[in-house]
Amino acid sequence: MMKIITTELTKELRKQFALDWKGIHGASHWARVRENGLRLAESTQARTDVVELFAFLHDSMRVNDDFDPYHGARAAQYAESLHGELFELDDDDLSLLKIACEGHSDGLMDADITVQICWDSDRLDLGRVGIRPDPNRLCTMAAREPAMIEWAYARSVIGIR
Numbered sequence: 562m563m564k565i566i567t568t569e570l571t572k573e574l575r576k577q578f579a580l581d582w583k584g585i586h587g588a589s590h591w592a593r594v595r596e597n598g599l600r601l602a603e604s605t606q607a608r609t610d611v612v613e614l615f616a617f618l619h620d621s622m623r624v625n626d627d628f629d630p631y632h633g634a635r636a637a638q639y640a641e642s643l644h645g646e647l648f649e650l651d652d653d654d655l656s657l658l659k660i661a662c663e664g665h666s667d668g669l670m671d672a673d674i675t676v677q678i679c680w681d682s683d684r685l686d687l688g689r690v691g692i693r694p695d696p697n698r699l700c701t702m703a704a705r706e707p708a709m710i711e712w713a714y715a716r717s718v719i720g721i722r
């Protein structure tokens with residue numbers, strides 16, 4: 562199978578990312594979200610291409626590291642603009658990716674399983690900003706597993722500077 566996160570895609574993301582590449586919403590966060598998502602996808606029906614693309618795109622259009630309520634919507638538009646150039650998804654998966662990006666910072670819980678896994682993957686990386694993930698704010702049973710939370714938390718706090 563073709564890998565979905567290519568060198569060309571990450572080059573593009575790095576070129577346009579407005580914030581610190583090594584910051585709390587930068588590349589190491591994206592990489593951990595991807596790992597979280599792929600692990601959650603092993604026990605669910607989540608679409609792994611969508612989960613991986615979400616990891617690398619969802620925060621890519623942030624303009625600050627604090628309150629930026631439209632960064633998810635911008636990420637969804639950006640995903641659409643890169644589709645067909647730097648990655649390929651079918652229509653259903655592209656729509657899931659856009660929904661996941663658009664709603665990821667609104668505290669939502671109810672969605673397609675792929676979208677839920679995207680959101681959980683991101684929430685499981687909150688340790689980097691000093692927050693232990695709250696099982697009640699995770700969408701899926703897979704993410705609420707204490708072992709999953711601990712695994713993700715331990716990796717996320719290493720990123721604290």
Ligand SMILES: [Fe+2]
Nearest residue numbers: 590619620683
């Ligand atoms: Fe994020």
